[in-house]
Amino acid sequence: MTALNCFVTPNAVHFATDGAAYLTDGSPCGQNQKVAILAHLPAIIAVRGPIALAQIVAANAAPLFCTFDELVAAAPEHLRAPTPPTSKTWRPAGSGR
Numbered sequence: 004m005t006a007l008n009c010f011v012t013p014n015a016v017h018f019a020t021d022g023a024a025y026l027t028d029g030s031p032c033g034q035n036q037k038v039a040i041l042a043h044l045p046a047i048i049a050v051r052g053p054i055a056l057a058q059i060v061a062a063n064a065a066p067l068f069c070t071f072d073e074l075v076a077a078a079p080e081h082l083r084a085p086t087p088p089t090s091k092t093w094r095p096a097g098s099g100r
Contacts, residue, residue, distance in 0.1 A: 005037060005051035020049055044071045 010017040022034035039048040039061030048064070050057045060082070068074040 007037075007049050007051070018047060018049065024054060041065055041068075041074070044068065044074060046071055046074055 005023075006019075006021040008019045010019075018038065020037045022036065023031060024033045024035045026032050035054045037049055037051075037054060037057060039057040041047065041061055041064065043065070048057045048061045050060070064074060068077070
């Protein structure tokens, strides 16, 4: 189970997650960060499931999007894909890049 909480205020956005990590059999094994930061946009990627997924998505998205709006426009299509997006498949919506 993952808890992702977002609090939006007029001056800031605060995001909190649990840090629990589990083995494939469901037993707890420690704590980890479930958020990847895209500071140049500014944005974050948070996921449930494999902890590495947030870092993989962020690493592939970071070089492709120059603005937050580009990321927002492309995210629904690519995050629903049957395979994780990569820098070869994730492109800003409506662009030839």
